[in-house]
Amino acid sequence: MFIKKRPSWALSQSEITPESVYLNRRQFMSGSVAVAAGLSIPGLLPAAELPVQGKSLNFVPMPDYSTAEEKTPFKDVAQYNNFYEFGTGKGDPARYAEEMTVDPWSLGVEGECEQPGEYALEDLLKPHEYQERVYRLRCVEAWSMVIPWIGVPLADILKRLQPTSRAKYVYFETLHDPDQMRGQRSLFSTIDWPYQEGLRMDEAMNELSFLAVGLYGKTLPKQNGAPIRLVVPWKYGFKSIKSIVKIRFQEERPETTWEMIAPQEYGFYANVNPEVDHPRWSQKRERRLPSGLLSPNWMETVKFNGYGEQVAHLYKDMDLRKFF
Amino acid sequence: MPGSRWSGHPRFLLAFRLLAALLASMPFLFLVSNIAAQSLGPDPGQEVTELLGLAAFQLLIATLCMTPLKRWTGWSGWIRIRRMLGLFAFFYATLHVLAFLQFILGWTDLWVTFTKRPYIVAGALSFLMLIPLALTSTQGMMKRLGRSWKQLHKLVYPSIVVAWVHFIWQARSDVGEMVFYGLAILVLLAVRWKWAGSRGMIPFVRG
Numbered sequence: 015m016f017i018k019k020r021p022s023w024a025l026s027q028s029e030i031t032p033e034s035v036y037l038n039r040r041q042f043m044s045g046s047v048a049v050a051a052g053l054s055i056p057g058l059l060p061a062a063e064l065p066v067q068g069k070s071l072n073f074v075p076m077p078d079y080s081t082a083e084e085k086t087p088f089k090d091v092a093q094y095n096n097f098y099e100f101g102t103g104k105g106d107p108a109r110y111a112e113e114m115t116v117d118p119w120s121l122g123v124e125g126e127c128e129q130p131g132e133y134a135l136e137d138l139l140k141p142h143e144y145q146e147r148v149y150r151l152r153c154v155e156a157w158s159m160v161i162p163w164i165g166v167p168l169a170d171i172l173k174r175l176q177p178t179s180r181a182k183y184v185y186f187e188t189l190h191d192p193d194q195m196r197g198q199r200s201l202f203s204t205i206d207w208p209y210q211e212g213l214r215m216d217e218a219m220n221e222l223s224f225l226a227v228g229l230y231g232k233t234l235p236k237q238n239g240a241p242i243r244l245v246v247p248w249k250y251g252f253k254s255i256k257s258i259v260k261i262r263f264q265e266e267r268p269e270t271t272w273e274m275i276a277p278q279e280y281g282f283y284a285n286v287n288p289e290v291d292h293p294r295w296s297q298k299r300e301r302r303l304p305s306g307l308l309s310p311n312w313m314e315t316v317k318f319n320g321y322g323e324q325v326a327h328l329y330k331d332m333d334l335r336k337f338f
Numbered sequence: 339m340p341g342s343r344w345s346g347h348p349r350f351l352l353a354f355r356l357l358a359a360l361l362a363s364m365p366f367l368f369l370v371s372n373i374a375a376q377s378l379g380p381d382p383g384q385e386v387t388e389l390l391g392l393a394a395f396q397l398l399i400a401t402l403c404m405t406p407l408k409r410w411t412g413w414s415g416w417i418r419i420r421r422m423l424g425l426f427a428f429f430y431a432t433l434h435v436l437a438f439l440q441f442i443l444g445w446t447d448l449w450v451t452f453t454k455r456p457y458i459v460a461g462a463l464s465f466l467m468l469i470p471l472a473l474t475s476t477q478g479m480m481k482r483l484g485r486s487w488k489q490l491h492k493l494v495y496p497s498i499v500v501a502w503v504h505f506i507w508q509a510r511s512d513v514g515e516m517v518f519y520g521l522a523i524l525v526l527l528a529v530r531w532k533w534a535g536s537r538g539m540i541p542f543v544r545g
């Protein structure tokens with residue numbers, strides 16, 4: 015229902031906001047920040063210019079896996095992020111992720127599989143052709159975006175690592191390096207770094223699960239989880255772990271970061287579900303970004319973020335109120 | 339005597355009050371300029387709400403600093419701006435609540451929001467306590483209420499504590515900022531507690 019074939023009138027690459035437009039906005043912004051350095055915290059957005067990022071990638075568009083909804087412009091996708099490794103403000107990742115080195119990058123593969131080892135990122139990706147998929151991303155904070163990701167189906171890579179029959183779950187881990195990630199240096203963070211996430215094996219092997227290495231046709235901006243991140247579009251954004259350094263196949267269900275901090279608020283499954291409220295936010299609706307002050311872009315949230323056709327069967331016999 | 343020096347000069351006092359008013363207006367000017375420039379990012383409703391909440395909270399703390407500043411410096415100019423700062427705090431708090439209702443809630447789900455979400459209940463309690471303070475802030479009210487005016491305005495203490503609870507309950511993971519403000523509030527309350535204590539021991543000294 016929500017994944018439509020890309021119609022001929024769908025937005026093309028050339029309609030992305032040109033870089034020069036948003037750089038001008040940035041300059042204006044830094045001016046007004048300077049004016050109002052009073053009591054408020056002028057930390058909404060990076061005051062400095064955002065360096066032009068990304069190498070162009072070759073990819074095949076996948077209209078069957080892409081929504082035709084209007085995409086969230088690059089400047090918003092790249093400047094409005096939750097990536098607490100770099101700070102808790104939405105603008106912090108864009109401001110500070112430059113401090114992270116993403117090349118060279120390697121991933122450790124461990125646990126219940128035939129091909130464990132330390133893989134250079136290029137080696138892990140080499141055999142695969144990149145795809146472009148335009149997915150909806152729904153944050154647990156009740157906002158959402160539409161993002162054209164470039165990457166590889168997660169299942170294709172996991173299969174190459176040959177999980178054994180004892181592999182029931184996949185565990186993922188983000189880089190832990192306080193020297194490069196200032197949020198990890200914070201004394202008052204309740205997160206027990208590194209950030210960790212996990213999927214049930216059948217979720218990981220689902221056709222929608224995706225490992226992204228780029229967006230808008232270019233390599234990922236660091237603040238979006240460069241050089242490689244997970245994208246599971248039917249789950250709240252925090253499941254889509256960024257800057258992955260470890261993949262482990264395991265028999266027991268992994269503990270996940272947000273669940274460890276507040277198990278009554280964030281579950282392991284974290285499927286988008288308007289019927290189950292987060293204690294602090296209603297999940298019935300979402301603000302599709304960019305939203306305006308006078309014309310807020312509200313829309314009803316759809317179960318499984320509209321991907322029920324592909325994933326509802328995974329949870330057939332489960333009480334999703336209990337396993338939220 | 340401080341009062342006899344330049345610091346007591348009416349012109350100086352006026353300049354001081356204007357400066358305070360300008361500083362207290364900064365968050366508002368900041369908001370207006372950023373709304374005009376459309377530079378609040380892709381989710382401006384959320385940004386506006388958060389900025390206003392923070393401004394209200396900071397100004398409430400600033401208001402509570404005035405009496406200690408007066409006692410420590412001996413200069414009464416601080417007290418002359420106290421009401422203004424408190425009213426600015428109330429102004430921002432009111433806009434904060436309206437921004438929340440308009441931009442975040444869209445005036446839907448009111449009942450669930452104000453009964454089921456603890457951090458919202460805390461915010462609402464804090465705001466409710468500020469309302470009578472703003473309404474009785476005039477000279478006339480001060481005279482009319484006499485001694486009970488002082489009693490009534492002690493509501494500012496629970497109000498700021500509950501606002502702090504409202505603040506920390508919405509922390510996702512990093513509570514550094516909340517701890518910082520919490521310590522400031524703790525010091526401001528401790529100072530009063532100490533004064534009250536010494537008043538109790540030396541009954542002839544009026545604070």
Ligand code: HEM
Binds near residue numbers: 434465
């Ligand atoms: C009916 C009353 C109130 C409601 C419904 C309310 C609602 C909210 C909401 C929705 C947020 C944003 C939460 C988030 O998404 O993280 C917020 C933030 C905040 N509010 Fe309130 N609030 C109320 C009263 C107050 C009052 C009276 C104060 C202070 C005197 C206050 C101070 C704050 C502060 C400091 C923040 C955090 C801003 C930041 O993130 O920097 N609120 N409030």
